[in-house]
Amino acid sequence: MELVIVGVIVALALGFAYTNGFHDAANAVATSISTHALTPRIAVGMAAVMNFVGALLGTQVAETIATSIVDLSGATVQQSLLVLLSALVGATAWNVLAWWFGMPTSSTHSLIGGLIGAGLAGGMTVYGPEIVDKVVLPTLVSPLVGFVGAYAAMIGVMWIFRDKPHAKVNRRFRVAQTASAAAMALGHGLQAAQKTMGVIWLALLTVGTVAPADGIPWWVKLSAATAMGVGTYVGGWRIMRTLGRRIIELDPARGFVAESVASLLLYVNALVLNAPVSTTHIITSAITGVGATRRLSAVRWGVARNIAVFWLLTAPVAGLLAAGVTWAVLLAVG
Template sequence: MDVALLVVVVALSLGFAYTNGFLDAANAVATSVSTRALTPRIAVAMAAVMNFVGALLGTAVAETVATAIVDLDGATESAALIVLVGALVGAILWNLVAWWFGMPSSSTHSLVGGLLGAGIAGGMTVHGAELVDRVILPTLISPLVGFVLAFGLMIAVLWIFRNAAPARVNRRFRIAQTASAAAMALGHGLQSAQKTMGVMWLALLTTGVLADGEGIPVWVKVSAAAALAAGTYAGGWRIVRTLGRRIIELDPARGFVAETVASFVLYANAIVLQAPVSTTHTITAAIMGVGSTRRLAAVRWGVARDIAVFWVLTAPVAGLLAAGVTLALLPLAG
C-alpha cells in the first residue's frame, strides 16, 4: 500500500511539474514573443533548456517546501502520503483551471494552498512562524518589489535613452531581450522545479526510503527538471497572449526591463532568502510596473483585476480541492 502510494506521489509530483511548466511558460517567453525579439518556437525551446539548467543549480527552495509548510512527523506513512497526494491533486486541478481560462495563476500558491488544505484535512500540524517568515511574506512582498523596481528602472532607461533614435533603441533592446528571457527562464527553473523536488523529497523521507539528513537524490532533481522543461516546451499560449498583449502592448525596452527585474527578484529569493515565490506574480507585477511608466491608463486594469481575482482564489481553492481529495482518501490509511 505505502509503496503504491509513494509511486503515486512521485508520478503526481512530476505531473504537477509538467503543468507548472506549461502554465508558467508565459513567464519566460511572453514578453520576448510579444515584442518579436524571439519567435514562439525558439522562445519556448530556449526557455525549456534554461528551465532544466536552473532546476539543477540549488536545493534551498526545495528544503523550504519540505520543512516549512506542513509537519508530517508522527503521522502514519499511509496518512502522510495521502496528504501529499491530496495536495498535488488540488494543485494540479487548479493549474488546469487557470490554464483553461488563460489566466497567469501561481503554481507556487496552488502547491502551498494544496499542502495546507490537505495537511489540515489530514490532521497534520502546520508550521506557523516558519510558514509566515519563509513562505507567505516573501510571496506577498515579491510582486510589490517587482512592480517598484521595474517602474524605477524603466524611468531610468527612458531618461538615459531620451535623445536616442527609437528604431535603434528598439533594435538593441530586442537583441538584449534574448539574454533577459534566458535569465528569466533560468530563474523560473531555479524556483519552480525545486518545489516539485521538495514534495518528492518529503515523500521519500516520510517513507524511510531516505534517512534524515540525506540530501535530495540526483534522480529526483533530474526528473523534476525534465518534467518542468517538457511542460515549458509544450507551451501555454493562452497565457502567453494574456501576459504579452492583454495587460499592455510591450516594446522591447519595457520587455527587457520587466524580465531583468523579475529575474533579479527570483534569484534573490532562491539564493538569499531560500523562499519559494511565484514567478507568475513577479513577472506580471514587473510588466505592470514598466507599463505604468507610459501612463496609468496604458495598463489594462480590467485585465489586471481579473488576474488579481485568480491570484486571490488560487491558494484557498487549491486548498479546498486538496482537502476534499484527502478526506476522500484517508479511510484507505486504516
C-alpha cells in the same frame, strides 16, 4: 503498499511539474514573443533548456517545501503519504483550471495551498511562523518590489536613451531581450522545479528511503527538471496572450526591463532568502510597472484586476480541493 503510494506520488509530482512548465512557460517568454524579439518556438525551446538548467542549480526552495509547510511527524506513514498525494491532486487540478481560463496564477501557491489544505484535513499541524516568514511575507513584498523596481528601472532607461532614435533603441533591446528571457527562464527553473523536488523528497523521507543528511537524490532533481522542461516546451499559449498583450502592449525596452527585474528577484528569493515565491506574480507586477511609465491608463487595469482575483483564489481553492481529496481518500480507506 507504502512504496506503491510513493510511486503514485512521484508520478503525480512529475505531472504537476509538467503542468507547471506549460502553465508558467509564459512567465519567461511572453514578453519576448510579444515584442518579436524571439519567435515562439525558439523562445519556448530556449525557456525549456534554461528551466532544466535552473532546476539543477540549487535545493534551498525544495528544502523549504519539505520542512517548513506541514508537520508530518505526528502522523502514520500512510496518512502522511495520502496527504502528499491529495495536495498534488488539488494543486494540479487548480493549475489546469487556471490554464483553461488563460489566467497566469501561481503554481507555487497552488502547491503550498494544497499542502496546507490536505494537512489540515488530515488532522496535522502546519508550520505557521515559517509559512509567514518564508511564504506570506515574500508573497506580499515581491510583487510590490517588482512593480516599483521595474517602474524605476524603466524611468532610468527612458532618461538614458532619451535622445537616441527610437527605432535604433528598439533594435538593441530586442537583441538584449534574448539574454533577459534566458535569465527569467533560469530563475523560473531555480524556483518552480524545486517545489516538485521538495514533495518527492518529503515522500522519500517519510518512508525512510533516504535520510535527511543524504540530501535530495540526483534522480529526483533530474526527473523534476526534465518534466518541467518538457512541459515548458509544450507551451502555455493561452497565458502568453494574457501576459504579453492583454495587460499592456510592450516594446522591447519595457520587455527587457520587466524580465531583468523579475529574474533578479527570483534569484534573491531562491538563493538568499530560500523563499518559494511566485514567478507569475513577480513577472506580472514587473510588466505592470514598466507599463505604468507610459501613463497609468496604458495599463489595462480590468485585466490586471481579473488576474489579481485569480491570485487571491489560488491557495484557498487549491487547499479546498486538496482537503476534499484528503477526506474522500481517508473515508475510502477507513
